Amino acid sequence: MRKKIGIILLTLLTMTSGYYYYKYIINYDKTPKKLELVKNIDKKIKKENEQIKIYIPNKEHTFLEIKEVTLIKNKDIKYKIFEIFNYLKENNDLFSKEEELKKIYIEKDKLYINISNNFKSKITNAQEELMFIYSIVNTLTEIDGINKIKILVENKEIKSLRGYIDSSDFFKKDKLLIKETK
Known part of the structure; x- marks a missing residue:
């Protein structure tokens, strides 16, 4: 009888430790907890329009210009x-x-965007890197509830x-990077 109880307890202990090993060691991910992963989005939407400000660098990459864009609400x-990211990709x-927004994670007022590694070919100096970053940041912080942006590359x-x-x-x-046009 003691042998059976010992075997059962040993089996339960092995299964429990295997579960925790798999959950916390194998599937460990450095992305923040309680985040929502978005890969497939339902594209069935109502056809109402909304205006949104998009920030695009000028030709010299010295400041951001505001473009009012109409998107389907x-x-x-x-x-x-x-x-919005697709609009930036086409107009910036x-x-x-080939740049791709792979995933997004939202946690309270923080937005984590995971982009592909394809951006590197276009950015050649600090000013271009600044304009690239703040074109994304200033545009996405126009969305209600988003105040901070963290950029991940290839989920890192x-x-x-x-x-x-x-x-x-x-x-x-x-x-300070925005030039108001009249």
Whole structure:
């Protein structure tokens, strides 16, 4: 009888330790907890329009210009972020056409964006890196509830995109880079 109880306890202990090993060691991910992963987005939306400010670098990459863009209104913030990123990719010469927004994570007022590694071919100096970052940050912080942006590359935290600007912390909107056009 003692042998059976010992075997049962040993089996339960093995199963429990295997579960925790798999959950916390094998599947360990450095992305913050309680985040929402977005990969597939429902594209069935109502056809109402909304205006949003998009920040695009000028031709000399010295400041950001505001463009008012009309997007199809959608309550899903994730869908809106992907649409805005696609607009930036098509209209910002610092974005590679192969650039991809892979995933987003949202935690309270913080947005984590995971981009592909394709941006590097277009950025050649510190000013271009600054304009690339704040084109994204200033635009996405226009969305209600988002105040801070963290850029991940290929799902990894990075110290810098191209070696010029510290990307290890969250970015907030920088109004000093914006040139108001009349």
